[in-house]
Amino acid sequence: MPQRTELRAAPKSEETRERIFNAALALFHRRGFETATVRDIAAEAGVATGAAYYYFASKDAIIMEFYRRSSAEMQPKIELALENASGLEQRLRELILVKLAHFATNREILRALLRNGADPKHPLSPFSPQTSEIRDTDIAWFRRAVTDSDVRIPRDLAPHLPDILWFFQMGVIFFWVIDESPGQARSKKLLTLGAKSVTSLIRVSALPLMRPVRKTALELIDIVKGAAS
Amino acid sequence: MPQRTELRAAPKSEETRERIFNAALALFHRRGFETATVRDIAAEAGVATGAAYYYFASKDAIIMEFYRRSSAEMQPKIELALENASGLEQRLRELILVKLAHFATNREILRALLRNGADPKHPLSPFSPQTSEIRDTDIAWFRRAVTDSDVRIPRDLAPHLPDILWFFQMGVIFFWVIDESPGQARSKKLLTLGAKSVTSLIRVSALPLMRPVRKTALELIDIVKGAAS
Protein backbone atom coordinates (compact mmCIF):
# COMPACT_ATOMS: atom_id res chain seq x y z
CA MET A 1 0.00 0.00 0.00
CA PRO A 2 2.16 2.80 -1.21
CA GLN A 3 0.67 6.08 -0.11
CA ARG A 4 3.48 8.45 -0.91
CA THR A 5 1.28 11.53 -1.02
CA GLU A 6 2.78 12.84 2.21
CA LEU A 7 5.23 15.64 1.77
CA ARG A 8 5.97 16.22 5.44
CA ALA A 9 7.84 13.94 7.80
CA ALA A 10 4.52 12.62 9.10
CA PRO A 11 5.12 8.92 8.68
CA LYS A 12 2.77 6.34 7.39
CA SER A 13 2.63 5.18 10.97
CA GLU A 14 0.44 8.11 11.92
CA GLU A 15 -2.04 7.15 9.25
CA THR A 16 -2.30 3.61 10.58
CA ARG A 17 -2.91 4.93 14.05
CA GLU A 18 -5.67 7.14 12.71
CA ARG A 19 -7.22 4.24 10.80
CA ILE A 20 -7.33 2.14 13.95
CA PHE A 21 -8.76 5.01 15.99
CA ASN A 22 -11.49 5.75 13.45
CA ALA A 23 -12.34 2.09 13.04
CA ALA A 24 -12.66 1.84 16.80
CA LEU A 25 -14.97 4.83 17.09
CA ALA A 26 -17.08 3.62 14.19
CA LEU A 27 -17.48 0.19 15.75
CA PHE A 28 -18.11 1.55 19.24
CA HIS A 29 -20.83 3.66 17.70
CA ARG A 30 -22.33 0.86 15.61
CA ARG A 31 -22.05 -2.04 17.99
CA GLY A 32 -21.33 -0.50 21.37
CA PHE A 33 -18.13 -0.47 23.38
CA GLU A 34 -18.38 -3.91 24.95
CA THR A 35 -19.58 -5.66 21.81
CA ALA A 36 -16.89 -4.24 19.55
CA THR A 37 -13.83 -6.42 20.05
CA VAL A 38 -10.24 -5.39 19.48
CA ARG A 39 -10.09 -8.08 16.79
CA ASP A 40 -13.02 -6.42 15.03
CA ILE A 41 -11.40 -3.03 15.30
CA ALA A 42 -8.11 -4.28 13.88
CA ALA A 43 -9.91 -6.08 11.05
CA GLU A 44 -11.94 -2.98 10.21
CA ALA A 45 -8.71 -0.99 10.12
CA GLY A 46 -7.09 -3.64 7.92
CA VAL A 47 -4.33 -4.64 10.37
CA ALA A 48 -3.57 -7.57 12.63
CA THR A 49 -4.87 -7.64 16.17
CA GLY A 50 -1.52 -6.86 17.71
CA ALA A 51 -1.15 -3.66 15.70
CA ALA A 52 -3.88 -2.02 17.75
CA TYR A 53 -1.69 -2.53 20.81
CA TYR A 54 1.30 -1.01 19.12
CA TYR A 55 -0.59 2.27 18.97
CA PHE A 56 -2.87 2.04 21.98
CA ALA A 57 -1.90 0.53 25.30
CA SER A 58 -5.38 -0.87 25.79
CA LYS A 59 -8.92 -0.77 24.52
CA ASP A 60 -9.59 1.78 27.23
CA ALA A 61 -6.74 3.94 25.97
CA ILE A 62 -8.65 4.42 22.73
CA ILE A 63 -11.50 5.93 24.73
CA MET A 64 -9.03 8.08 26.59
CA GLU A 65 -7.82 9.47 23.26
CA PHE A 66 -11.40 10.10 22.26
CA TYR A 67 -11.94 12.01 25.48
CA ARG A 68 -8.79 14.07 24.97
CA ARG A 69 -9.75 15.03 21.43
CA SER A 70 -13.29 15.81 22.46
CA SER A 71 -12.08 18.14 25.19
CA ALA A 72 -9.90 19.97 22.72
CA GLU A 73 -12.74 20.32 20.24
CA MET A 74 -15.04 21.69 22.89
CA GLN A 75 -12.82 24.57 23.99
CA PRO A 76 -14.07 27.12 21.44
CA LYS A 77 -17.66 26.07 21.99
CA ILE A 78 -17.31 26.63 25.72
CA GLU A 79 -15.69 30.00 25.14
CA LEU A 80 -18.64 31.02 23.01
CA ALA A 81 -21.19 29.74 25.50
CA LEU A 82 -19.65 31.72 28.35
CA GLU A 83 -19.55 34.87 26.27
CA ASN A 84 -23.20 34.60 25.38
CA ALA A 85 -24.42 33.76 28.86
CA SER A 86 -24.68 36.17 31.76
CA GLY A 87 -25.08 35.36 35.39
CA LEU A 88 -23.60 32.41 37.21
CA GLU A 89 -26.66 30.22 36.95
CA GLN A 90 -26.94 30.66 33.19
CA ARG A 91 -23.21 30.27 32.62
CA LEU A 92 -23.12 27.09 34.64
CA ARG A 93 -26.04 25.72 32.69
CA GLU A 94 -24.73 26.67 29.28
CA LEU A 95 -21.22 25.43 29.99
CA ILE A 96 -22.44 21.99 30.92
CA LEU A 97 -24.98 21.97 28.08
CA VAL A 98 -22.12 22.39 25.62
CA LYS A 99 -20.61 19.17 26.90
CA LEU A 100 -23.85 17.23 26.80
CA ALA A 101 -24.50 18.44 23.27
CA HIS A 102 -20.99 17.55 22.17
CA PHE A 103 -21.22 14.01 23.50
CA ALA A 104 -24.86 13.52 22.52
CA THR A 105 -24.07 11.21 19.60
CA ASN A 106 -21.47 9.31 21.62
CA ARG A 107 -23.19 8.88 24.91
CA GLU A 108 -22.33 5.21 25.10
CA ILE A 109 -18.64 5.85 24.56
CA LEU A 110 -18.65 8.40 27.35
CA ARG A 111 -20.43 5.88 29.55
CA ALA A 112 -17.61 3.42 28.92
CA LEU A 113 -15.21 6.13 30.02
CA LEU A 114 -17.05 6.69 33.26
CA ARG A 115 -17.52 3.02 34.02
CA ASN A 116 -14.83 3.03 36.68
CA GLY A 117 -15.60 6.58 37.58
CA ALA A 118 -15.28 6.66 41.31
CA ASP A 119 -11.88 5.03 41.60
CA PRO A 120 -9.04 7.57 41.25
CA LYS A 121 -6.69 4.63 40.86
CA HIS A 122 -8.23 3.77 37.54
CA PRO A 123 -6.55 5.63 34.65
CA LEU A 124 -9.88 6.41 33.03
CA SER A 125 -11.36 8.02 36.10
CA PRO A 126 -12.03 11.76 35.86
CA PHE A 127 -10.18 11.94 39.18
CA SER A 128 -7.05 10.11 38.04
CA PRO A 129 -3.65 11.72 37.45
CA GLN A 130 -3.92 10.65 33.80
CA THR A 131 -6.85 12.96 33.28
CA SER A 132 -5.51 15.83 35.38
CA GLU A 133 -4.69 18.02 32.40
CA ILE A 134 -8.21 17.88 31.04
CA ARG A 135 -9.59 18.33 34.52
CA ASP A 136 -7.48 21.43 35.09
CA THR A 137 -8.63 23.12 31.90
CA ASP A 138 -12.17 22.17 32.82
CA ILE A 139 -11.88 23.71 36.26
CA ALA A 140 -10.33 26.83 34.74
CA TRP A 141 -13.54 27.35 32.77
CA PHE A 142 -15.57 27.19 35.93
CA ARG A 143 -13.21 29.70 37.53
CA ARG A 144 -13.88 31.94 34.60
CA ALA A 145 -17.63 31.40 34.86
CA VAL A 146 -17.52 32.60 38.45
CA THR A 147 -15.50 35.76 37.87
CA ASP A 148 -17.53 38.92 37.41
CA SER A 149 -20.65 36.98 38.10
CA ASP A 150 -23.83 38.32 39.62
CA VAL A 151 -23.33 36.29 42.77
CA ARG A 152 -21.30 37.53 45.68
CA ILE A 153 -18.87 34.79 46.67
CA PRO A 154 -17.72 34.57 50.30
CA ARG A 155 -13.94 35.02 50.55
CA ASP A 156 -13.31 31.63 52.15
CA LEU A 157 -15.48 29.82 49.63
CA ALA A 158 -14.04 31.51 46.54
CA PRO A 159 -10.90 29.39 46.04
CA HIS A 160 -12.90 26.17 46.33
CA LEU A 161 -15.84 27.15 44.20
CA PRO A 162 -14.45 26.15 40.80
CA ASP A 163 -13.76 22.64 42.10
CA ILE A 164 -17.21 22.42 43.59
CA LEU A 165 -18.80 23.44 40.31
CA TRP A 166 -16.66 20.94 38.43
CA PHE A 167 -17.83 18.28 40.84
CA PHE A 168 -21.40 19.33 40.19
CA GLN A 169 -20.73 19.01 36.47
CA MET A 170 -19.42 15.49 36.93
CA GLY A 171 -22.56 14.61 38.81
CA VAL A 172 -24.74 15.88 35.99
CA ILE A 173 -22.69 14.03 33.39
CA PHE A 174 -22.79 10.79 35.39
CA PHE A 175 -26.54 11.12 35.57
CA TRP A 176 -26.76 11.95 31.90
CA VAL A 177 -24.84 8.95 30.60
CA ILE A 178 -27.16 6.55 32.40
CA ASP A 179 -30.30 8.57 31.76
CA GLU A 180 -32.64 6.61 29.50
CA SER A 181 -35.41 9.19 29.33
CA PRO A 182 -36.19 10.32 25.74
CA GLY A 183 -33.59 12.83 24.63
CA GLN A 184 -32.20 12.71 28.17
CA ALA A 185 -34.90 15.20 29.09
CA ARG A 186 -34.57 14.29 32.73
CA SER A 187 -30.91 15.24 32.72
CA LYS A 188 -31.71 18.60 31.19
CA LYS A 189 -34.16 19.25 33.98
CA LEU A 190 -31.63 18.04 36.52
CA LEU A 191 -29.14 20.49 35.13
CA THR A 192 -31.56 23.40 35.20
CA LEU A 193 -32.70 22.72 38.74
CA GLY A 194 -29.18 21.87 39.84
CA ALA A 195 -27.72 25.10 38.51
CA LYS A 196 -30.49 27.01 40.24
CA SER A 197 -29.95 25.16 43.53
CA VAL A 198 -26.20 25.62 43.44
CA THR A 199 -26.37 29.36 42.81
CA SER A 200 -29.07 29.74 45.45
CA LEU A 201 -26.97 27.87 47.95
CA ILE A 202 -23.96 30.03 47.21
CA ARG A 203 -26.04 33.14 47.76
CA VAL A 204 -27.48 31.78 50.95
CA SER A 205 -24.11 30.69 52.20
CA ALA A 206 -23.00 34.32 52.18
CA LEU A 207 -25.51 35.27 54.88
CA PRO A 208 -23.89 35.93 58.28
CA LEU A 209 -26.27 33.41 59.81
CA MET A 210 -24.71 30.72 57.64
CA ARG A 211 -21.13 31.25 58.68
CA PRO A 212 -20.85 28.15 60.90
CA VAL A 213 -22.52 25.90 58.36
CA ARG A 214 -20.24 27.25 55.66
CA LYS A 215 -17.18 26.64 57.79
CA THR A 216 -18.13 23.04 58.33
CA ALA A 217 -18.83 22.57 54.65
CA LEU A 218 -15.45 24.05 53.79
CA GLU A 219 -13.70 21.61 56.11
CA LEU A 220 -15.58 18.87 54.33
CA ILE A 221 -14.37 20.11 50.99
CA ASP A 222 -10.80 20.15 52.24
CA ILE A 223 -11.10 16.49 53.14
CA VAL A 224 -12.45 15.53 49.75
CA LYS A 225 -9.88 17.55 47.86
CA GLY A 226 -7.09 16.23 50.04
CA ALA A 227 -7.99 12.69 49.09
CA ALA A 228 -7.78 13.41 45.40
CA SER A 229 -4.23 14.81 45.49
CA MET B 1 -28.72 -23.31 40.71
CA PRO B 2 -29.52 -26.29 42.88
CA GLN B 3 -33.11 -27.36 42.28
CA ARG B 4 -34.32 -27.86 45.80
CA THR B 5 -37.43 -29.98 46.15
CA GLU B 6 -39.47 -28.00 48.66
CA LEU B 7 -38.69 -28.04 52.36
CA ARG B 8 -36.05 -30.73 52.00
CA ALA B 9 -32.78 -28.88 51.46
CA ALA B 10 -30.12 -31.17 50.11
CA PRO B 11 -27.52 -30.81 52.85
CA LYS B 12 -24.63 -32.08 50.77
CA SER B 13 -25.27 -29.53 48.08
CA GLU B 14 -25.54 -26.75 50.61
CA GLU B 15 -22.21 -27.72 52.08
CA THR B 16 -20.52 -27.54 48.69
CA ARG B 17 -21.98 -24.15 48.09
CA GLU B 18 -20.69 -23.01 51.44
CA ARG B 19 -17.23 -24.42 50.71
CA ILE B 20 -17.07 -22.49 47.45
CA PHE B 21 -18.32 -19.31 49.09
CA ASN B 22 -15.82 -19.53 51.94
CA ALA B 23 -12.97 -20.38 49.60
CA ALA B 24 -13.87 -17.34 47.54
CA LEU B 25 -13.96 -14.99 50.50
CA ALA B 26 -10.68 -16.36 51.80
CA LEU B 27 -8.97 -15.89 48.45
CA PHE B 28 -10.47 -12.46 47.89
CA HIS B 29 -9.11 -11.52 51.26
CA ARG B 30 -5.67 -13.08 50.72
CA ARG B 31 -5.07 -12.18 47.10
CA GLY B 32 -7.63 -9.53 46.25
CA PHE B 33 -10.75 -9.79 44.14
CA GLU B 34 -9.16 -9.39 40.72
CA THR B 35 -6.19 -11.61 41.44
CA ALA B 36 -8.22 -14.49 42.82
CA THR B 37 -9.46 -16.46 39.82
CA VAL B 38 -12.53 -18.65 39.70
CA ARG B 39 -10.20 -21.58 38.98
CA ASP B 40 -8.33 -20.81 42.19
CA ILE B 41 -11.55 -20.59 44.14
CA ALA B 42 -12.83 -23.89 42.79
CA ALA B 43 -9.49 -25.56 43.48
CA GLU B 44 -9.43 -24.20 47.05
CA ALA B 45 -12.94 -25.55 47.53
CA GLY B 46 -11.89 -28.91 46.07
CA VAL B 47 -14.26 -28.86 43.10
CA ALA B 48 -13.96 -28.35 39.35
CA THR B 49 -14.14 -24.88 37.88
CA GLY B 50 -17.64 -25.38 36.53
CA ALA B 51 -19.02 -26.25 39.94
CA ALA B 52 -18.60 -22.66 41.05
CA TYR B 53 -20.99 -21.68 38.27
CA TYR B 54 -23.49 -24.27 39.34
CA TYR B 55 -23.92 -22.40 42.60
CA PHE B 56 -23.12 -18.83 41.61
CA ALA B 57 -24.14 -17.23 38.35
CA SER B 58 -20.91 -15.27 38.19
CA LYS B 59 -17.88 -14.22 40.14
CA ASP B 60 -19.76 -11.02 40.93
CA ALA B 61 -22.68 -13.02 42.28
CA ILE B 62 -20.39 -14.31 45.02
CA ILE B 63 -19.82 -10.74 46.12
CA MET B 64 -23.52 -10.09 45.97
CA GLU B 65 -24.05 -12.97 48.37
CA PHE B 66 -21.38 -11.55 50.64
CA TYR B 67 -23.20 -8.22 50.60
CA ARG B 68 -26.54 -9.84 51.39
CA ARG B 69 -25.14 -11.77 54.33
CA SER B 70 -23.29 -8.75 55.61
CA SER B 71 -26.46 -6.69 55.56
CA ALA B 72 -28.28 -9.34 57.53
CA GLU B 73 -25.48 -9.57 60.09
CA MET B 74 -25.46 -5.83 60.56
CA GLN B 75 -29.13 -5.46 61.45
CA PRO B 76 -28.76 -6.03 65.21
CA LYS B 77 -25.67 -3.86 65.33
CA ILE B 78 -27.55 -1.01 63.69
CA GLU B 79 -30.47 -1.46 66.04
CA LEU B 80 -28.11 -1.14 68.96
CA ALA B 81 -26.34 1.87 67.54
CA LEU B 82 -29.59 3.75 67.05
CA GLU B 83 -30.74 2.94 70.55
CA ASN B 84 -27.56 4.26 72.09
CA ALA B 85 -27.35 7.42 70.00
CA SER B 86 -29.53 10.47 70.43
CA GLY B 87 -30.06 13.31 68.05
CA LEU B 88 -30.11 13.07 64.28
CA GLU B 89 -26.47 13.98 63.77
CA GLN B 90 -25.22 11.34 66.18
CA ARG B 91 -27.60 8.68 64.91
CA LEU B 92 -26.57 9.33 61.35
CA ARG B 93 -22.92 9.09 62.29
CA GLU B 94 -23.26 5.97 64.39
CA LEU B 95 -25.43 4.19 61.85
CA ILE B 96 -22.88 4.65 59.11
CA LEU B 97 -19.99 3.89 61.46
CA VAL B 98 -21.52 0.48 62.10
CA LYS B 99 -21.26 -0.27 58.41
CA LEU B 100 -17.71 0.96 58.06
CA ALA B 101 -16.67 -1.08 61.09
CA HIS B 102 -18.41 -4.16 59.77
CA PHE B 103 -16.70 -3.96 56.39
CA ALA B 104 -13.35 -2.79 57.77
CA THR B 105 -11.64 -6.14 57.23
CA ASN B 106 -13.21 -6.57 53.80
CA ARG B 107 -12.80 -3.16 52.31
CA GLU B 108 -11.43 -4.52 49.06
CA ILE B 109 -14.37 -6.85 48.59
CA LEU B 110 -16.77 -3.98 49.10
CA ARG B 111 -14.78 -1.96 46.59
CA ALA B 112 -15.29 -4.72 44.03
CA LEU B 113 -18.99 -4.50 44.76
CA LEU B 114 -19.06 -0.78 44.12
CA ARG B 115 -16.90 -0.93 41.01
CA ASN B 116 -19.84 -0.41 38.69
CA GLY B 117 -21.60 1.67 41.23
CA ALA B 118 -23.09 4.45 39.20
CA ASP B 119 -24.85 2.31 36.62
CA PRO B 120 -28.28 1.15 37.82
CA LYS B 121 -28.28 -1.33 34.94
CA HIS B 122 -25.49 -3.26 36.54
CA PRO B 123 -26.78 -5.94 38.93
CA LEU B 124 -24.17 -5.08 41.57
CA SER B 125 -25.05 -1.43 41.70
CA PRO B 126 -26.58 -0.22 44.96
CA PHE B 127 -29.21 1.38 42.71
CA SER B 128 -30.12 -1.77 40.82
CA PRO B 129 -33.38 -3.72 41.20
CA GLN B 130 -31.31 -6.70 42.37
CA THR B 131 -30.24 -4.81 45.46
CA SER B 132 -33.60 -3.15 46.14
CA GLU B 133 -34.43 -5.34 49.11
CA ILE B 134 -31.24 -4.44 50.93
CA ARG B 135 -31.67 -0.83 49.93
CA ASP B 136 -35.20 -0.73 51.32
CA THR B 137 -34.19 -2.10 54.70
CA ASP B 138 -31.33 0.37 54.72
CA ILE B 139 -33.60 3.29 54.00
CA ALA B 140 -36.00 2.09 56.68
CA TRP B 141 -33.21 2.52 59.23
CA PHE B 142 -32.69 6.08 58.13
CA ARG B 143 -36.42 6.67 58.44
CA ARG B 144 -36.20 5.40 61.95
CA ALA B 145 -33.18 7.59 62.68
CA VAL B 146 -35.19 10.63 61.69
CA THR B 147 -38.30 9.91 63.76
CA ASP B 148 -38.42 11.58 67.17
CA SER B 149 -35.21 13.33 66.37
CA ASP B 150 -34.11 16.67 67.70
CA VAL B 151 -34.42 18.28 64.28
CA ARG B 152 -37.66 19.72 62.99
CA ILE B 153 -38.26 18.37 59.52
CA PRO B 154 -40.25 20.47 57.03
CA ARG B 155 -43.41 18.64 55.93
CA ASP B 156 -42.51 18.60 52.26
CA LEU B 157 -39.00 17.37 52.93
CA ALA B 158 -39.96 14.62 55.36
CA PRO B 159 -40.93 11.88 52.89
CA HIS B 160 -37.71 12.35 50.94
CA LEU B 161 -35.32 12.64 53.85
CA PRO B 162 -34.63 8.93 54.37
CA ASP B 163 -33.61 8.59 50.73
CA ILE B 164 -31.40 11.65 50.97
CA LEU B 165 -29.68 10.29 54.03
CA TRP B 166 -29.20 6.93 52.34
CA PHE B 167 -27.65 8.73 49.41
CA PHE B 168 -25.36 10.53 51.80
CA GLN B 169 -24.37 7.19 53.27
CA MET B 170 -23.54 5.84 49.83
CA GLY B 171 -21.31 8.85 49.25
CA VAL B 172 -19.44 8.23 52.48
CA ILE B 173 -19.03 4.53 51.70
CA PHE B 174 -17.80 5.25 48.17
CA PHE B 175 -15.25 7.61 49.62
CA TRP B 176 -14.28 5.12 52.29
CA VAL B 177 -13.57 2.20 49.95
CA ILE B 178 -11.11 4.25 47.95
CA ASP B 179 -9.67 6.09 50.93
CA GLU B 180 -6.03 5.13 51.40
CA SER B 181 -5.36 7.27 54.45
CA PRO B 182 -4.17 5.25 57.49
CA GLY B 183 -7.15 3.58 59.12
CA GLN B 184 -9.34 5.52 56.70
CA ALA B 185 -9.08 8.43 59.09
CA ARG B 186 -10.06 10.82 56.34
CA SER B 187 -13.34 9.02 55.81
CA LYS B 188 -14.11 9.18 59.52
CA LYS B 189 -13.61 12.91 59.41
CA LEU B 190 -15.69 13.13 56.26
CA LEU B 191 -18.47 11.31 58.03
CA THR B 192 -18.33 13.54 61.10
CA LEU B 193 -18.32 16.73 59.09
CA GLY B 194 -20.85 15.37 56.64
CA ALA B 195 -23.31 14.39 59.33
CA LYS B 196 -22.92 17.83 60.86
CA SER B 197 -23.42 19.55 57.52
CA VAL B 198 -26.45 17.50 56.64
CA THR B 199 -28.22 18.13 59.92
CA SER B 200 -27.34 21.82 59.76
CA LEU B 201 -28.70 22.04 56.27
CA ILE B 202 -31.92 20.36 57.31
CA ARG B 203 -32.34 22.81 60.15
CA VAL B 204 -31.59 25.75 57.92
CA SER B 205 -33.92 24.48 55.23
CA ALA B 206 -36.80 24.82 57.68
CA LEU B 207 -36.42 28.60 57.85
CA PRO B 208 -39.20 30.51 56.02
CA LEU B 209 -36.52 32.35 54.08
CA MET B 210 -35.39 29.06 52.57
CA ARG B 211 -38.72 27.95 51.20
CA PRO B 212 -37.93 28.69 47.53
CA VAL B 213 -34.51 27.04 47.71
CA ARG B 214 -36.05 24.03 49.39
CA LYS B 215 -38.74 23.78 46.74
CA THR B 216 -36.16 23.75 43.97
CA ALA B 217 -34.10 21.15 45.79
CA LEU B 218 -37.17 18.98 46.23
CA GLU B 219 -37.90 19.13 42.51
CA LEU B 220 -34.31 18.04 41.96
CA ILE B 221 -34.78 15.11 44.27
CA ASP B 222 -37.90 14.08 42.41
CA ILE B 223 -35.92 13.96 39.19
CA VAL B 224 -33.19 11.81 40.69
CA LYS B 225 -35.61 9.45 42.36
CA GLY B 226 -37.72 9.20 39.24
CA ALA B 227 -34.71 7.98 37.30
CA ALA B 228 -34.02 5.22 39.75
CA SER B 229 -37.46 3.63 39.56
Next chain:
DNA sequence: AATCATATTTGAACGCGTTCAGATTATTTA
Protein backbone atom coordinates in the same frame (compact mmCIF):
# COMPACT_ATOMS: atom_id res chain seq x y z
C1' DA C 1 23.91 -0.46 -3.60
C1' DA C 2 24.54 -3.08 0.44
C1' DT C 3 24.32 -3.19 5.36
C1' DC C 4 22.45 -2.43 9.49
C1' DA C 5 19.38 -0.60 13.13
C1' DT C 6 15.04 0.64 14.19
C1' DA C 7 9.99 0.98 13.51
C1' DT C 8 6.18 -1.47 12.35
C1' DT C 9 3.32 -5.53 11.81
C1' DT C 10 2.06 -10.21 12.40
C1' DG C 11 -0.59 -14.05 14.41
C1' DA C 12 -0.18 -17.50 17.77
C1' DA C 13 -0.54 -17.97 22.66
C1' DC C 14 -1.88 -16.67 27.52
C1' DG C 15 -5.02 -16.09 31.37
C1' DC C 16 -9.29 -14.71 32.42
C1' DG C 17 -14.61 -15.30 33.21
C1' DT C 18 -17.90 -18.09 31.44
C1' DT C 19 -20.48 -21.93 28.92
C1' DC C 20 -21.69 -26.46 27.85
C1' DA C 21 -22.20 -31.33 26.59
C1' DG C 22 -21.69 -35.01 28.91
C1' DA C 23 -20.35 -38.01 33.17
C1' DT C 24 -21.54 -39.18 37.73
C1' DT C 25 -24.26 -39.37 41.77
C1' DA C 26 -28.61 -39.07 44.28
C1' DT C 27 -33.61 -39.50 44.40
C1' DT C 28 -38.02 -40.93 42.82
C1' DT C 29 -40.89 -44.16 40.55
C1' DA C 30 -42.48 -48.81 38.98
Next chain:
DNA sequence: TAAATAATCTGAACGCGTTCAAATATGATT
Protein backbone atom coordinates in the same frame (compact mmCIF):
# COMPACT_ATOMS: atom_id res chain seq x y z
C1' DT D 1 -34.88 -54.03 43.45
C1' DA D 2 -34.35 -51.99 38.96
C1' DA D 3 -35.22 -48.39 35.90
C1' DA D 4 -36.01 -43.64 35.11
C1' DT D 5 -35.39 -39.04 36.29
C1' DA D 6 -33.31 -35.22 38.33
C1' DA D 7 -29.42 -32.97 40.79
C1' DT D 8 -24.68 -32.33 40.97
C1' DC D 9 -20.19 -32.16 39.10
C1' DT D 10 -16.59 -32.37 35.46
C1' DG D 11 -13.13 -30.41 32.37
C1' DA D 12 -12.60 -29.06 27.77
C1' DA D 13 -13.72 -25.20 24.93
C1' DC D 14 -15.14 -20.32 23.77
C1' DG D 15 -14.45 -15.41 23.28
C1' DC D 16 -12.43 -11.76 25.28
C1' DG D 17 -8.38 -8.28 26.22
C1' DT D 18 -3.72 -8.59 26.13
C1' DT D 19 1.29 -10.13 25.37
C1' DC D 20 5.10 -11.53 22.78
C1' DA D 21 8.67 -13.60 19.88
C1' DA D 22 9.40 -13.43 15.42
C1' DA D 23 8.83 -11.51 10.60
C1' DT D 24 8.87 -7.66 7.62
C1' DA D 25 9.20 -2.95 6.15
C1' DT D 26 11.57 1.52 6.50
C1' DG D 27 15.36 4.83 6.87
C1' DA D 28 19.99 6.00 7.82
C1' DT D 29 24.87 4.93 7.12
C1' DT D 30 28.62 3.19 4.59
